[in-house]
Amino acid sequence: MINMMVKLVRHTPEPERTVAMSARLCYSPIGAAQLEEKISDEQAANLVRKLVSMGHLSTLEHVTFTFAIEGVSRVLTHQLVRHRIASYSQQSQRYVKEHDFETIVPASIASKPEAKAKFDKLMTEIQAMYDEFIALDIPAEDARYILPNATETKIVCTFNARSLLNFFSLRCCTRAQWEIRALANEMLRQCQAVAPVIFENAGPTCVSEGVCHEGAMSCGRLQAILAAKAKAEQKQ
Secondary structure (H helix, E strand, C coil): HHHHHHHEEEEEECCCHHHEEEEHHHHCCCCCCHHHHCCHHHHHHHHHHHHEEECHHHHHCEEEEEEEEEEHHHHHHHHHHCCCCCCECCCCCCCCCCCCCEECCCCHHHHHHHHHHHHHHHHHHHHHHHHHHHHHCCCCHHHHHHHHCCCCEEEEEEEEHHHHHHHHHHHCCCCCHHHHHHHHHHHHHHHHHHCCCCCCCCCCCHHCCCCCCCHHHHHHHHHHHHHHHHHHHHHH
């Protein structure tokens, strides 16, 4: 069993001060460097909260977060790269030969011995066929056509904070596919550790906006949030 590994390897230093300084610059006669010196951490936090609550998110694009991700499937990365306002560098199956490829196994398969046995058998057969093709001097870029979506891959991705808020609103939702949802939740956890104000209300829209767009397919989380809020208000 291979585990997902996610690491926030780089991010803009002092991301919240950067956002606040950028916002202040729009209405100030002095330059960004001077503004940065004048803004306290408390002022920066308050301004960032105001910007996010008002939906004025353009200044969030000045801060970026780079993640190194391993132990995920090509099912996941096919979904991930659909988030177009980001940069990606993925391990190439054209140049890296998959002589002993790992696979990501869904719990629905792993939990059923008969299904898991059939899955493993098929992966073994694919590996043998792949190795045979390589031995026949078929280029790796062509041999890879038989590899499954379950094949483990590695990817580096860089998002700006505004794009991340959108990513989290879609992929932290319980309606998102399980693997990318696990990735999004871990990315959010690491972002909150370094930029707690920017991401304090990040997550699915029931958390970030107080609304659910899933209609009849809603998981019911919004109703639970609203009920808890009403109960807290009654105690006050």
